[in-house]
Amino acid sequence: MSSDQDSCHLCKEYLRDSVSIPCGHVFCSICLKTYWDHADHTGSYQCPECRVTYNKRPTPRRMGSSRQLTSQRNTDSFPPPPPSPDYNYAGPQDVGCDICVGKKHRAVKSCLMCLASYCEKHLKPHFESATFKRHKLVDEIGHLDRQICPQHQKGLELFCRTDQMCICVLCTVKEHKGHDMVSAEQERADEQQRLGATQAEIQERIHDRLKQMEELKHAVESLKSSAQRAMQECEKMFSDMMRSIERMQQEMTKLISSNKRAALNNAEGHMERLSHEIADLKRRDNEITQLSRTEDHIHFIQSYHMLIAQTEAEELPSVSVNPYFNFGPVTKAVSEMKQHMNEFSNDELVKVAKTINKMTFCQLDDPKKKKTIKSEEAVMYKSVPVQEPQYRDDFLRYHRPARTSREHRVAHQL
Known part of the structure; x- marks a missing residue:
């Protein structure tokens, strides 16, 4: 070495x-x-x-x-090849052999009679010796101390249904005397059936959850498309409303311009007529001045009576001017319209927000709470019977009030 x-x-x-x-x-x-x-x-x-x-x-x-x-x-001859190693040593997560000394091999079987775990080497006596033929071997398990009765240090072979615990044979003499007891195999068989029913219920729940998951996915996709469609439609309607407001602005501008033009034309006509009348009156004034300077008495008398008669017969119309005329009422009307539209839009926006907030997309239903609510609703509906309206007052109770004059005016303006 x-x-x-x-x-x-x-x-x-x-x-x-x-x-x-x-x-x-x-x-x-x-x-x-x-x-x-x-x-x-x-x-x-x-x-x-x-x-x-x-x-x-x-x-x-x-x-x-x-x-x-x-x-x-360091060696005279090349060393022989090492034997094929057997590294079936127990790792941190393995069950070690209880017989191995020093470094333990990994256990492959556990004996419920010996309450020990064995590797392949130390398991051979259980197959070769008649002494171990009645021993029950199972796949290697850890914590064999759980297979021993803590009071009598005997293997647990029975199950006490009264106390719901595993017991040994000595426990039946005193501690569990007269209790409902069965073998561990029988209890395992009964619980195996219940376990199968539980597993079937779990699988059914899995199926229901998968179905709900699929429904939720479809609902989410529908929600996305609905929201996109609503945004597009609302954008179009708001665009239409803005075009309507722009059209109202154009009509209002046209109305002010036409009234201004008509007033200016009227004023210009009056000013032209007044100019002619002033020129005519100046001409007469000159004639009177010349007449007053003439030395011909006959001409004076004849011309005087003619001028006086012409002046008395002609009545000049007077022109009245409103110094306070302006387009302030138009501005006031547009301002009131703006205020009404703001109030109407705010009210409608609040209504829409309340309607949307009341809608629930998805929620977790508590079965216990759901049963309680159903029972309370059943009692409430039973105690307060619903009657159909028969008289005019009953119909008026469900009548939807008509629009107010302001709502009609705003709706017409929109």
Whole structure:
């Protein structure tokens, strides 16, 4: 046997096809592979020497042949190949053999009579000796102390249905005397049937839950499409309303412009007529001035009577002007319309929000609470019978009030 640095920790022989692992220890390639193959079912891999644990099986790194050359120099002849290693040692998650001394092998069977677990080597007497023929072997299990009665240190073979616990034969003499007792096999058979019914119920629940999950998925997809469709339709309707408001703005602008134009035309006509009348009156004033300066008495008398008669016969219409005329009422009307629209839109938005908030998409129903509510509703409906309306007052109770004048006006404006 060579020194420790040239030997494998597992087979205790010279290193063959040496490999190293991340912690730095070196083993034979076949030894390490066999050792870790037995740990595959646990998912935890330990270094056989320093016990460092790896959650993922490391990839060994092949070493050079310096160790083998050193071994060859220290020996006269090449050592024989090591025997095929048997590394069925119990890992941290395995049940160890109770007979093995030192490092225990992994147990393959447990005896319920001996209350011990055995590896393949120490299990042979149970198959070869007649003494163990009546012993019951099961797949290796841990915590065999649970198979022993803590009071009498005997194997648990019976089940007390009165106290709902496993007992030994000695427990029937005193502690459980007169109780309803059956064998563990019988109780297992009965509970196996109930277990099957429970499993069927669980599978039915799984089916129901999967169905609810599928329904919820469809509902979610429908919700998404409905929300998208609602947003598009609302966007279109709001666009229509904005176009309607723009049309109202154009009509209002057109109304103000036409009234302004008509007023200006009227004023211009009056100003033109007044200009003609002023020119005519100035002409008469000049004639009167010239007449007053003439020395011809006959001409004065004839012209005077004609001018006086013409002036008295003509009555000039007066033009009245409203100095307070403006378009303030139009602005006021538009301001009131804006206020009414704001109030109406806020009220309608609150109604829509309340309606949406009352709608429940999905919820968890408590079966107990649901039964209680149903029973209370049944009592309430039974105590207060529903009657159909027969008279006018009964119909008016369910009558939906008509729109107010303001709502009609706002709706018409929209």
